Amino acid sequence: MSATTLVSSLWTSLSTLTWRSAASLASSSPSAAAAVVSRPALFSGASAAASRIILPAILTDLLPGFLMAVPKSRTTHGKKRMRMSNKGLKNREDIVPCPVCHGPKLLHHVCPGCLAKLERKRPEVLSKKPVESS
Known part of the structure; x- marks a missing residue:
């Protein structure tokens, strides 16, 4: 399976997921192909039930690769030059x-x-x- 197909199937399966409450999660029978993933609340008014979604087990294995830290913005030219200021040419004394x-x-x-x-x-x-x- 190519990477493009895998990513497209990942996004389609994520878009079809439904939010379930904790009660409906407890009443439903556990499936081998599904896992419960706990997510932090996106805003302060989020309930505990809204912070849980059901994901297939194969997706939970792939998610740590997708959920990595990334910089918020590009490093500016000035900040790069400030870091590199001590890397200038040295005078030859030999x-x-x-x-x-x-x-x-x-x-x-x-x-x-x-x-x-x-x-x-x-x-x-x-x-x-x-x-x-x-």
Whole structure:
């Protein structure tokens, strides 16, 4: 059964439910397919009988998934920015000048400019044969 069919059948069964008083609930025979669910009063004048409805057992299993807390309104841009105000960029204190080329580099790292020069010279150094001394 697809989710759309399940939701539509849920709403049709909820719309056909009738409010019953506590006396008629006590006199009716309990059915395996029905369960009594207690609901809080929607307004102060509600009676105890109006705060009970009969739901099929399969619906009572599904209702906790539907009756979850949701925010009353969308979080505003200002409130989000206030929460994120301490998440700004931090100043880097580990950027130092390179002692060879005086370009910026990270502390305890090889300078990118010097590294590029070394990589360009590397094939030349590797192609030369070492001089043997006797």
